[in-house]
Amino acid sequence: MAINLVNVGKVIGNPQTRILNNINLTIADGEFVSFVGRSGSGKSTLLYLLSSLDIASEGFVEIDGMKVSDLKPDDLYQFRNLKMGFIFQFHYLLAELTALENILMPARKTNQMKQKEGYALDLLNQFGLKGKEKRLPRQLSGGEQQRVAIARALIMKPKYIFADEPTGALDSVNAKIVIDIMTRVNQEQGTTVIMVTHDAGFAQLARKQIHLVDGKIV
Amino acid sequence: MIFLAFRYLFSKKKQTFFTILGIFFGTVAFVGISGLMLGFRGYIIDQLVNNDAHIHIESREEFLSQHSLDQSIKFPALHVFWIQPPSGRKDNALIENPQQWYYRLKSDKRVAAFSGQLTAGVVFSVGKSNVSSSLTGCDPYAQVKVSTISKHVIEGRFEDLATGGNRIAIGEQLQKRLGVHLYQNVLVSLADRPATPFKVVAIYKFGNNNADSQAYSSLADVQKVNNTLNKVNVIAVKLVDFSQASFIAKTWGHFGLEKVESWDEINGSIFNVFAIQDFIRFMSTGSIILVAGFGIFNVLNMTVMQKRKDVAILRSMGYTDGDILQLFFLQGLMVGLMGTMTGLLVGFLVCKYASTLPAVHGPIDSGAGGTMQISFANGIYIQAAILSMMSAIISSIQPARTAEKLTPIEIIRAGAE
Numbered sequence: 254m255a256i257n258l259v260n261v262g263k264v265i266g267n268p269q270t271r272i273l274n275n276i277n278l279t280i281a282d283g284e285f286v287s288f289v290g291r292s293g294s295g296k297s298t299l300l301y302l303l304s305s306l307d308i309a310s311e312g313f314v315e316i317d318g319m320k321v322s323d324l325k326p327d328d329l330y331q332f333r334n335l336k337m338g339f340i341f342q343f344h345y346l347l348a349e350l351t352a353l354e355n356i357l358m359p360a361r362k363t364n365q366m367k368q369k370e371g372y373a374l375d376l377l378n379q380f381g382l383k384g385k386e387k388r389l390p391r392q393l394s395g396g397e398q399q400r401v402a403i404a405r406a407l408i409m410k411p412k413y414i415f416a417d418e419p420t421g422a423l424d425s426v427n428a429k430i431v432i433d434i435m436t437r438v439n440q441e442q443g444t445t446v447i448m449v450t451h452d453a454g455f456a457q458l459a460r461k462q463i464h465l466v467d468g469k470i471v
Numbered sequence: 472m473i474f475l476a477f478r479y480l481f482s483k484k485k486q487t488f489f490t491i492l493g494i495f496f497g498t499v500a501f502v503g504i505s506g507l508m509l510g511f512r513g514y515i516i517d518q519l520v521n522n523d524a525h526i527h528i529e530s531r532e533e534f535l536s537q538h539s540l541d542q543s544i545k546f547p548a549l550h551v552f553w554i555q556p557p558s559g560r561k562d563n564a565l566i567e568n569p570q571q572w573y574y575r576l577k578s579d580k581r582v583a584a585f586s587g588q589l590t591a592g593v594v595f596s597v598g599k600s601n602v603s604s605s606l607t608g609c610d611p612y613a614q615v616k617v618s619t620i621s622k623h624v625i626e627g628r629f630e631d632l633a634t635g636g637n638r639i640a641i642g643e644q645l646q647k648r649l650g651v652h653l654y655q656n657v658l659v660s661l662a663d664r665p666a667t668p669f670k671v672v673a674i675y676k677f678g679n680n681n682a683d684s685q686a687y688s689s690l691a692d693v694q695k696v697n698n699t700l701n702k703v704n705v706i707a708v709k710l711v712d713f714s715q716a717s718f719i720a721k722t723w724g725h726f727g728l729e730k731v732e733s734w735d736e737i738n739g740s741i742f743n744v745f746a747i748q749d750f751i752r753f754m755s756t757g758s759i760i761l762v763a764g765f766g767i768f769n770v771l772n773m774t775v776m777q778k779r780k781d782v783a784i785l786r787s788m789g790y791t792d793g794d795i796l797q798l799f800f801l802q803g804l805m806v807g808l809m810g811t812m813t814g815l816l817v818g819f820l821v822c823k824y825a826s827t828l829p830a831v832h833g834p835i836d837s838g839a840g841g842t843m844q845i846s847f848a849n850g851i852y853i854q855a856a857i858l859s860m861m862s863a864i865i866s867s868i869q870p871a872r873t874a875e876k877l878t879p880i881e882i883i884r885a886g887a888e
Binding site: 301304306307326327330331332333334335337339341343345347348349350358359361362405417 | 786790
């Protein structure tokens with residue numbers, strides 16, 4: 254049992270709006286799960302609750318048997334650094350850093366730059382970005398930027414990958430490349446991949462699909 | 472986080488340059504203005520401390536009042552009514568018992584030298600030129616120990632006064648006004664007494680109009696002219712440590728009837744001016760640095776807004792609140808550090824250059840050796856660095872704390888791009 258949600262609800266804003274209602278969900282290690290649903294159905298919120306970036310208003314989230322709400326901030330930050338990788342719809346690369354430096358940012362946090370540099374170059378190579386390690390994000394295409402962002406999410410060899418519409422800003426060719434990478438990571442490394450997507454085709458590539466309607470799993 | 476803070480700063484070179492410029496100008500202004508003001512002050516204090524004695528012992532001026540003579544009335548009287556009440560100065564402006572003071576000063580180890588002086592108001596005449604001024608009688612050998620007069624002699628020798636026989640050392644201003652030259656005679660007259668010829672054996676120049684309009688002679692000669700043999704009206708004392716002057720003067724003040732004043736008490740008004748100068752200096756340069764601080768504050772606040780998505784992604788990578796705070800705080804600190812360091816260096820160079828410039832024409836010009844008196848005291852540079860860095864640090868705290876409080880989910884929900 255890797256991630257466990259028990260009676261989780263989420264209410265935001267003033268006046269209060271209910272986004273998620275009584276979610277009970279278990280995601281096992283090594284699964285590839287996709288959340289699908291319309292805009293506003295609560296799938297992104299659910300992803301952020303699972304990944305500890307957000308806090309549940311009701312119920313609780315357990316990751317590796319630990320209640321997220323019980324974790325001390327420093328433990329939570331360390332957990333994120335070592336065990337979680339995030340991919341967003343927009344690449345969110347740091348504009349001032351090169352592709353390689355961006356990838357190594359999580360490793361910089363734990364002073365593992367040197368140890369991880371070889372792996373970072375290997376990832377760039379695997380993702381068709383060989384020779385572009387010294388380029389700044391603005392010198393890369395949209396697809397290349399997203400691949401650098403995926404490499405950054407993978408650099409610490411995390412146990413979990415959380416992807417929020419990773420193909421949302423890409424053309425179909427690049428979107429397929431990104432989905433292929435995530436599938437490969439899941440299959441070859443056993444990484445748990447949890448992905449939010451609008452694209453029904455990509456959602457079907459996941460072994461488990463979770464449909465959300467008005468904040469409830471259906 | 473210093474690596475990323477550096478990258479942020481140097482990705483916007485122009486913005487960073489102008490932010491640094493604010494602190495830079497503030498620091499240069501502080502160092503420059505302080506160097507100039509304190510240099511001038513140092514010169515003035517040097518004049519006060521070294522050119523003259525540290526302590527003056529002189530007869531106390533006492534003024535008569537209606538009841539001053541009550542104790543002196545020899546017959547029993549319940550009420551005394553004066554047609555013209557007593558008034559005016561009681562003493563005769565001479566030290567009653569100078570020998571007692573000399574004995575005391577000789578045995579005090581804190582005293583480096585002392586010189587009994589008799590100063591009289593006289594009229595100097597050469598041909599048709601008449602100038603009224605003061606003539607100070609002194610022991611020339613003791614006088615050169617309590618003041619720097621021998622260093623300021625531009626013609627002749629001050630010590631030549633010691634041989635006696637009506638010799639005189641005159642200030643340059645007096646010499647010009649009388650049109651007299653070395654080894655010529657000057658007539659000295661006092662009140663209704665006949666004029667006495669004095670030979671000019673030295674001409675001195677302090678660079679101070681007042682001092683340069685006076686004259687010195689041997690104590691015995693002035694006592695003779697003044698008809699006050701063995702009397703002095705001032706004892707000038709040079710101390711081993713001038714900073715103790717005020718304390719020692721207060722102690723000696725209890726010994727006798729004489730008024731004992733230290734150099735800083737005598738020149739108290741100058742120190743008030745110095746205090747006002749300090750206030751103006753800190754206010755003017757402080758406001759430049761304050762404005763520069765606002766510059767840092769604005770730029771950092773803007774950077775925090777622009778870098779919200781970076782904060783979100785850094786948080787998702789496991790960077791802590793403290794890391795985010797550091798990231799923005801370090802930027803302010805680096806701007807402050809660069810502005811301060813370059814400001815200190817350029818400020819120093821400006822002061823170095825200023826110290827080679829000729830002084831504004833005036834009495835201090837010659838005394839100061841012809842160039843501007845600039846202070847290079849370490850304190851100026853330390854104060855400038857502290858002020859500038861404090862400004863940068865205080866300006867960086869609030870934006871850094873704003874960034875620290877940003878939560879990734881809010882940024883992501885807001886769709887920061």
